[in-house]
Amino acid sequence: MKNSLYLVNIFALFLFSSCGKLPSSEPNGTLIHFNGDFENATFSNFHYLIPDISINTTIVTNPVRKGNYALKNTLRPDDYINNGYRAELAVYNCAEYKTDVFYGFSFLIDPNYTDSSYNLICQWQDLPNYSQGENWQPHPNLRGSSPPIALVYVNGKLEIKMNDNPQSNNHTFLVGSPTSILKGEWYDVVAHIYWNDNQTAFLELWVDGELKTPFNGIDNKYYQRNLFNRDGNYFKFGQYRGKNNPVHENTIFFDEVKIGSSYNEVSP
Amino acid sequence: MKKFVLLLILILNGQYYDAQLNNEFKHHSISIDFGSLRNRYIYPISNIRYQTPLVRDKFRFSSRLRSYGTLYLFTKDAYDMTSIAEYFICNNSNGFIFSAGLGLDWRIRLVNDIRSSASTSVEPLFLLNFQYSNSKSLMKIPIWNRFYTNGFSFTILPEYSFQLTSRMAIFTRYECGYLKHYSFSNSEWRQDLFIGLNVSL
Numbered sequence: 185m186k187n188s189l190y191l192v193n194i195f196a197l198f199l200f201s202s203c204g205k206l207p208s209s210e211p212n213g214t215l216i217h218f219n220g221d222f223e224n225a226t227f228s229n230f231h232y233l234i235p236d237i238s239i240n241t242t243i244v245t246n247p248v249r250k251g252n253y254a255l256k257n258t259l260r261p262d263d264y265i266n267n268g269y270r271a272e273l274a275v276y277n278c279a280e281y282k283t284d285v286f287y288g289f290s291f292l293i294d295p296n297y298t299d300s301s302y303n304l305i306c307q308w309q310d311l312p313n314y315s316q317g318e319n320w321q322p323h324p325n326l327r328g329s330s331p332p333i334a335l336v337y338v339n340g341k342l343e344i345k346m347n348d349n350p351q352s353n354n355h356t357f358l359v360g361s362p363t364s365i366l367k368g369e370w371y372d373v374v375a376h377i378y379w380n381d382n383q384t385a386f387l388e389l390w391v392d393g394e395l396k397t398p399f400n401g402i403d404n405k406y407y408q409r410n411l412f413n414r415d416g417n418y419f420k421f422g423q424y425r426g427k428n429n430p431v432h433e434n435t436i437f438f439d440e441v442k443i444g445s446s447y448n449e450v451s452p
Numbered sequence: 453m454k455k456f457v458l459l460l461i462l463i464l465n466g467q468y469y470d471a472q473l474n475n476e477f478k479h480h481s482i483s484i485d486f487g488s489l490r491n492r493y494i495y496p497i498s499n500i501r502y503q504t505p506l507v508r509d510k511f512r513f514s515s516r517l518r519s520y521g522t523l524y525l526f527t528k529d530a531y532d533m534t535s536i537a538e539y540f541i542c543n544n545s546n547g548f549i550f551s552a553g554l555g556l557d558w559r560i561r562l563v564n565d566i567r568s569s570a571s572t573s574v575e576p577l578f579l580l581n582f583q584y585s586n587s588k589s590l591m592k593i594p595i596w597n598r599f600y601t602n603g604f605s606f607t608i609l610p611e612y613s614f615q616l617t618s619r620m621a622i623f624t625r626y627e628c629g630y631l632k633h634y635s636f637s638n639s640e641w642r643q644d645l646f647i648g649l650n651v652s653l
Contacts (some may be wrong), residue, residue: 204559204573206603208631208640276567282638313490314561314568316642317520317530322496324523329493350493412492414640418567 207315209414211282217449218275220441222253230273233420235263240271241422249290249370249439250452259303259423260433269429272422278443279308279379279417287375288442288450289421293337294435295368300339301428305436306421307334308377310350313413330356332410332417333387335373337436340365344389344396350412353426359406360398363391372440372452381411390447419443476585477506485625485648486523496523497644512538512551530570533558536579547586553579557598575600588615590623603633613650621650 220229225243234240240258248254259271279285291305309331312318330347334356337343341362349355365371376388386405389396397406411417423436440452481503488497503514518532519525536555555577561570581594589612596607606629613623629642 204571204575204600206600206605206631206633207559207570208603208633209569210602210633211636211638311567314563314565314570317497317518317532317559317561317570318495319521319529319563319565322521324496415568 205315209281209315209416213280213283213416215280215283215285215445216275216278216443217445218278218441218443220273220275221251222255222439223251225253227255227273229275231276233266233270233272233274233422235265235271241273244437247292247370247437249292249372251439254437254439256435256437257422258433258435259425259430261430264429268427269425270423272420272424273441274418274420275441275443276418277416278419279377281411281414281416282378282380284376284378284445286444286447286450287377287419288373288440288444288452290370290372290439290452291421292370292437293365293367294437297367297434297436298432299430299434301431302336302338302425303430303434303436304331304334304424304426305337305342306373306419307331307424308410308417308419310412310417311415313415315415316413318413328353329412330354332412333375333377337365340367342371342391344387346387346408346410348409359387359408360389360396363396370439374447374451376405376447377410379411379416380409381414382409383407385410393451476590477512479505479619479652481650481652483623483648483650484525485623485646487646488627488644491641491643496521497646498523498525499646499648500525506540510540512540514538529561529563531558531560531562533560534577536577538579538581547584549581549583549585551579551581551583553581555579555596557596589613590615590621602635603631605629605631619652623648623650 222243227241242256243253244256245252257271263269263271312320329350330353332347334345335342336345342365343362344359345356346359347356372392374390378386386407387397388405395404397404421438442450444450483501485499488495497520499516499518501516504512506512515535519527520530521527534555534557536553538551538553540551557575557577559573561572575598578597579594581592583592592611594609598605607627609625609627611623611625613621615621625646627644630639632639
């Protein structure tokens, strides 16, 4: 009898000692509403992936898309940080598993921008599966990959690029047709994304109010999985050239960076 | 003649089983293994496991340390430590063995990144194990059941080991996990693959 009680107690102790959460993200996480219009003339809302904050990111009063301030983003030939040539600002925890999110921003390619090679002006990069033990830079690092979704400025055009292979950084594919971009003009981008690790995920994207994702027979949602794992992605914008170093110093202006739950909330 | 062959098979099988028992149950053992092929990508994971011989002919204790993001066992980022006490319920002489156990699974997460929601915790673990052995090989099919505050998981870890010498075996293990939230209809499947070496001391 004493032994049985002992066993029951041990069993109860085990059953109720569970104190951690399941290492798999819950769906429908909290949606953040983010406003990065630079009107307070600071970058306090952003995280930095920038070699020199005082040079790569400056607040300017001209040109601006709306209000009084905008961001001047400059990438020099030697601006190498975090394994790539980049000058980016990031917003974390805004691309969670099974959430439906709108992202908006405006950009202007400086008239003196000269490089013709690819430049990622925004991307939704995947994260390690932290809850299942992963982290950046494992040893050996076996899985460098292109972001699941990126907007690429290349040779005077804006391309929507996706990647479905978490093992590869040279298997991206083009979605829709490239958009011609004139230097010195503002363009408004709105992306509507449903985040999932299966084929119910979709991307819908507008440039200056015109849909750029291809018509699928019903609407312009491009269905393609966009999470490599359920720990979600994060959003960053600016300039990213990977290992391909810039030949010249290039500048792009950004304004009205917003994240929300509807087109009208994030559209400039 | 048929009866003789059958008897011979049974005797030989029993002898194989005895030989395997020496390694599996009568010695301390240490194994090291590496992986892994995760769901859609390769990610390095390494494990070191220690298990005792049978205690009082019925119990066995084992402990496994899993290091994430490395093939070299040491990392600054994340470990799992799983300790199990196993009770052998039946012990037939034909090579088939069944056992059940209780354990604790410690998830140690050391990553300091605000994008991460991973945290260190301890979960209870229930084990059922079915295994078969002969002179050269051992097939284990353990099932681990873990409980969390917001869900549960089942993991099946079939492992096949091949005896190289009297004290050394190579093995491969596939881990397939099913994770389920109590509050949501969705669930997640995970898989990992490992190869390793087992040494009986």
